[in-house]
Amino acid sequence: MTAKTMVVTTAPKAAVRRRMPLRTAIGSGLGLLVVLTVAIGPWVIGKDPYAIDIANRFAGPSAEHWLGTDELGRDVASRIASGARATALIALGAVGIATAVAIPLGLLTGFLGGWVDLVVTRVVDLFLAIPSLLVAIGVVGVFGASVTTTVLALGLSYWPFYTRLIRSAVVGIRSRAYIDAARVLGASRWRVIRTEILTGLAPLVLLQTTVLLGFAVLDEAALGFLGLGVQPPQASWGSRLAESREFILAQPELALVAGVPIVVAVFAVNLLSDALRDRLDARRIS
Template sequence: MPVLAKRENEIDQLQQEEASSPWREGWKSFKKNKVALIGAGIVLFFVIIAIFAPLLAPYGVNDQELSIRNTPPSFEHWFGTDDFGRDIFSRVLYGARISLWVGLVSVAGSVILGCFLGIIAGYYGRWIDTLISRIFDIMLAFPSILLAIAVVAVLGPSLQNALIAIAIINIPNFGRLIRSKVLSVKQEEYIMAARAVGMSDGRILFHHVLPNSSAPIIVQATLAIATAIIEAAALGFLGMGAQPPQAEWGKMLADSRQYIIQAPWTVLFPGLAIMLTVLGFNLMGDGLRDALDPKMKN
């Protein structure tokens, strides 16, 4: 037993040395990418306003004053008001909470389930791999937004059900990505050595295979958050996501589309918020991809 434990420690040390060096180099490369830092700054900005929305908002998120319906931007109402006399600036701030929450939680669920299925398929192969891969293929055969609409139609329109739908439609993307990575990682020397000393499959998968497959997952997750925000806005626009009076950016666009001519500010600022948030995550994701992917080094 002492010999076995010593060999396992040696394998762990070898794996950690191989994994830590790319992460350090990736971080140095990311810091040199000015565009990626701009994206990270945009994301950080929206995270801060989402956290401190109650302190930053000059009015309550659902405070109504019908006498100032659809008034243009002014010193009292920086982004103007909507058709209920609600302050758009305050609602945009609170909308950041909902959009970021949906994006982060839905992608986290997709990563957990997708990685679990992808690791099992890639590591064990055979009929398990065939079954899981065919399930992924069937899910990918449907356009993502149509599949999300179908899921919400079954569960019922609500923000929580929209979150579940977005998580479900992104599972195949992470599953196929981690599966392809596992197929190559499991042939590495430290994995073969771990098997030779009798290390359990569970420890090999979660202590060796998964950490060495995490770089592409992090990149894909960052980009998927941007996609999830757009999908949540689309479901909200269709009335299948956030429900009144929730201040969700897509729902704000849907409620104001009939006033786009006489009160364009009611759709301008929620649309800009969606665009900037998605842009920030995309720029940061591209920077992470360039930093962590060895093929992009040159």
């Protein structure tokens, strides 16, 4: 019997170029709008968001005030633009905290298993049992309402389920034969985590981060609306919403203008994370 072997080689298929889906196009467009507002909005509008002009209160849109003025005669457009910065900061900060806690904890519990897993997972369950709004009220109650406490409150309410998510993903990856293969080759625990587990986790983290950013924008607005978030007169999307609430019957367009950016931002993030999910699907790597 001859040990002759032959292998048929196949050339990789050239990637089929496809038109960008409508969803991705809209998502990128809206996302770009939000990013531009945060980055250069206040500079383009060029108005002081805190300058009060009582004589000009509730003025409609004009060349002077693009989106009109609010109950104190402040320029609404520039308040939304500078509020976007506060909101973006809060969202990024909260998601950053949640991610920074969830990844190490998820790796620890999922990879090590045993009693560490048991103890930490119970603690996580405990936190999951507390409604996030209650956590936020608690944090604000202790530290007082501000940008920092909003970041803290949101971060604290996101980390438990994020940790669970990471943990279950790690458990799924850990049982793969390629983890065994790495161990048999003599890879250290740290190397296994770095080369095998984090590579598998990266798409999930990227995706979850974008989804959470959307939630954070929404929750910042909710906290602001309840008076637990950023406090007026400081501008944020949440506090803008809170300010407009008092005049919702007399001047509903103010609340509408305050709400639209939130809707746009969340919509953009959701569309983009959908597109991202499709792109990161391992089966489509080529």
